[in-house]
Amino acid sequence: MTRRERPVLVYDGDCGFCTSSVRFLERYVPVQAEVVAFQFADLDGLGTTAERAAHEVLWVDRAGRVSGGAEAIGRLLTAAGGPWRALGVIMRVPPVSWAAHAVYRLVADNRRRMPGGTAACMLPAAQRPGTPKPSS
Template identity: 90%
Template sequence: MRERPVLVYDGDCGFCTSSVRFLERRVPVDATVVAFQFADLDALGTTAERAEHEVLWIDRAGRVSGGAEAIGRLLTAAGGPWRALGVLMRVPPVSWAAHVVYRLVANNRQRMPGGTAACALPAARRPGASG
């Protein structure tokens, strides 16, 4: 059992970083927030490939959720009015729509506010990547 849940995001993506900072300011959730580039992904039970593809939520029991479901679980964990939104996001047909919207945004994050051309590249091909 982990002490706190963990939110894992792409720290090289300006849009992802801005989105996480927005969540930290607006959503009162007690979680560890870490860029996947600095996380021990093996210990968290996930891979860099998955973390490059979607935001991840690892709950206290170690269950890994990704994408829209991860956001739904984060909101649920925040409690208050956020809880209702988080639960709703995880129930069909809303969950189906949330998944489509999440993938649309994630696949076009380089075009979103704060996004850069580097956001579109796989992590291994981004400027400054070792490799």
Template identity: 80%
Template sequence: MSPLRRRDRPVLVYDGDCGFCTSSARFLERHVPVRAEFVPFQFADLEDLGTTVERAEHEVLWVDRLGRVSGGADAVGRLLTDAGGAWRAVGVVMRVAPVSWAARAVYRLVATNRHRMPGGTAACSLPAAERPGGSRPPR
């Protein structure tokens, strides 16, 4: 992997082949004053971002301005913290025990069942390489 590098904006990496993930990312872009760039992992330079395809297939990723990568519920908490205002308080609380334990459990439950969520399809339950019409970047 390449060394971490500073960036102008944080990056949220999500699964662009998953309807639920894409809908969730669009919701956040519309309703939370984020300064981040939203990128489907299928079109991201994951090596440059300091992560892997395997991790991006498993969870949403937050890459901060310093190049540090967080995943899952912690990534969502960091996105909310970065948004500022009341969102900052929600994001901070999400990342502090015992709320962080519940946030991780809820995130994992939703991620495991994303094909059952609104906007999700049966393809969302398959690994990216096995999805119909799905794309997987070269390793």
């Protein structure tokens, strides 16, 4: 694993709801990370794939460990410090982590229906404009 200066938050830049959610986080949470749409990220260098990045938001910590979904959001909040830290820690401890995972999957699976959702959110990752094709 490669050590990096800052953690990286990877999200689906083709999804309007995802982009709006990330902008909200950047505005209201002191995000101490590089924030990048997976369509423009060096996914190999981050230790992940386009398929995983299209499925869930990812948090790549400074040591290169990859977390996804609700776990990724919990780690982002923990890293933000202050009152966000407590929320992030609570989100990652059972049984709250189980509920957070269920809510995350419900929202992620229905993101095209969420405010800001677009038709691109509905397409399978391989069919989205600008999505890197898997290497053979």
